[in-house]
Amino acid sequence: MSTSETTNFVKNWLLDKIQKGELEPGEVIPTEFELKRTLDIEYEEIEKAIHELVTEQILSQKSGEGTIVKPRQPFYYPLDELVSITNMIEKNGQKAGTEFISLDEEVTTITEKEVLNIEDDAIISVIERLRTADGEPVVYCLDKISADLFPCSDYHSNLSLLSAIENKIEYKITRADTSIESISYEPYISEILNSHPDDAMMLLTQIHYDEQERPVLYSLNYFKSSLVKFRIKRNRI
Numbered sequence: 001m002s003t004s005e006t007t008n009f010v011k012n013w014l015l016d017k018i019q020k021g022e023l024e025p026g027e028v029i030p031t032e033f034e035l036k037r038t039l040d041i042e043y044e045e046i047e048k049a050i051h052e053l054v055t056e057q058i059l060s061q062k063s064g065e066g067t068i069v070k071p072r073q074p075f076y077y078p079l080d081e082l083v084s085i086t087n088m089i090e091k092n093g094q095k096a097g098t099e100f101i102s103l104d105e106e107v108t109t110i111t112e113k114e115v116l117n118i119e120d121d122a123i124i125s126v127i128e129r130l131r132t133a134d135g136e137p138v139v140y141c142l143d144k145i146s147a148d149l150f151p152c153s154d155y156h157s158n159l160s161l162l163s164a165i166e167n168k169i170e171y172k173i174t175r176a177d178t179s180i181e182s183i184s185y186e187p188y189i190s191e192i193l194n195s196h197p198d199d200a201m202m203l204l205t206q207i208h209y210d211e212q213e214r215p216v217l218y219s220l221n222y223f224k225s226s227l228v229k230f231r232i233k234r235n236r237i
Contacts (some may be wrong), residue, residue: 006041010049013039015058018069025071029059062198071226075138079232082176082208084160085141085221088228089133097132101192103152104128112144115207115218123147127155130192133227137193140222149216162208165217173216176206180230189222200225 017023035046053059060070077088089096108122125147131139155164183201201222208217
């Protein structure tokens with residue numbers, strides 16, 4: 001991508017407006033015609049500048065909505081730290097809440113048997129929740145754990161699930177193997193999260209281990225991409 005001095009001028013003009021608050025997140029930017037009239041710059045340079053800012057995720061384009069300043073995600077979730085969703089929400093100065101969708105005990109499937117290293121026909125606790133910030137949906141959580149370790153009846157508060165488990169068992173959860181993938185519209189989950197069909201979600205699938213490297217908790221957490229940005233520190237080897 002080659003940026004000319006003129007293209008860079010248009011980019012900086014728009015960035016300055018955004019930084020000063022003259023263009024707010026979610027607000028439609030001036031049309032190319034308006035920018036040409038204001039800046040006296042050719043359409044081609046304006047188009048390149050907008051294209052580059054969209055590529056850099058400063059601006060966003062949706063069919064029928066024009067080009068807008070991309071709304072900021074208020075939450076950061078660190079992938080290189082094992083922190084609770086409660087902590088993520090409270091760090092942003094908001095009240096973390098939990099809406100329980102279901103608390104059930106079920107017979108394990110092949111997947112859960114392999115992931116949690118439990119016996120055939122073992123009973124697992126399946127905890128389905130919606131995590132909220134000031135009452136607004138942020139994360140859909142589906143958690144599974146051996147009922148011998150943690151019966152469903154032991155979890156009935158806003159306490160972090162990791163903390164609730166550690167209060168019940170005698171050992172500490174020390175790490176999690178995590179995979180992350182982008183998920184498009186899923187009718188059931190998207191409806192719970194109050195997500196628009198065009199809104200993506202990020203799925204974190206995690207297996208939590210104790211100090212003895214025993215798998216304890218299997219979690220599937222669906223984050224609203226419009227609200228949560230992930231962060232990780234990577235060291236060069």
